[in-house]
Amino acid sequence: MRNYNLDIAGYNIRFESEDDGPELVPSERFDNFICSGGKPDFLIRVHTGSFTFHEKTERVFNAPYVEEVNGLMMKKNDEFWSIFQYNNDLFLKTVFPYSGNNEEAVLKFSLSQSVWDLWFSSKSKGIDPLSYPLDGLILYYLTVISGDIMIHASGVNYSGKGYLFSGVSGKGKSTMAKLWDAFGAEVIHDDRLILRSESDGFYMFNTPVYKNEKPAKSKLDKIFLIEHGKENRIVPAGGAQCVSLIMANCIQHNWDKKIITRLLDSVSGLCDKIPASRLFFKPDHSIIDFICGNEKR
């Protein structure tokens, strides 16, 4: 197709390709997020061909390619994706580690404009504009523009209450989601959420990672910053500690003070409105009883 719209976390994102441009072929995990048009919040125009940077373009942020090996993060390649800047224009350049070839893409974007351009060096007839890692990176910068938060967390809704369990890799997000799923809760996502402030409070949204996912949204009532423990224990977190613990689990590219300030403002606003606690938990269903029992007090 030449164009389509996605509704992800309430952002209406339109992808367009011109007549002589590539065929757009979103991967299956976006199937349930395709929506029927409407006024887009963001427009991404997709092109094929190489992009030439201005000679004075500077790299402002770099992400090497790392993989987890036996629990350790090992750097596999110095070059994965980077952010560049020339005057007011920003550029994201990335390779595709799972594609097995040397293709790359360049996204020209801005934090003050909602029309972006995306070039793929690929000569394939079909392009998925949100091929990894572009999916997470594009969504991240949409949250920066919107003043929202993207966070490593699982989220569930049980009996109308939305609980967020946040932690980096290995802290138990997926374990927690599985336990609540077995208990009959609605799992919003088990790995990555977008948090948005609406007129009646904060909401959490899933981001498409797995095949057959459907859009999911829940009001957010409590935040738990999780770690495995020998016993189930809650320790309320507030003030600067709450802000810093949540920040540590947010996706953040801190190469620009304005970006950091926006995220700090958003996280501070979240901490002001949503109670947060550190949660040490045993990875069995006793944590469900513990949290539900705690709610009744």
Next chain:
Amino acid sequence: MINLSIIPLRSPSVVTRKTGNEYVLVPVENNIADMNSVYTLNETGAFLWELIDGENNIEDMIEALIREYDVDEQTATSDVSEFITEMSKYLIIN
């Protein structure tokens, strides 16, 4: 022994946010490997951070700590020295 006449400055590459009587500090980084270095200052740390204004030297900070918290000079000197050392990433020390 720390030089008491030094005037420490806040690094321009850090963003701060006051939350109640505490601070959250986030440094600017240009590499994703350097993420997760958010720092918090408790009330005493916040007090010392606010003294770093481009005019107070370390001796001034020690004296202010003595006055504010009614501690002896040795304790205040040790606290300020430790603060300056721990905060070196967020300060410019000439």
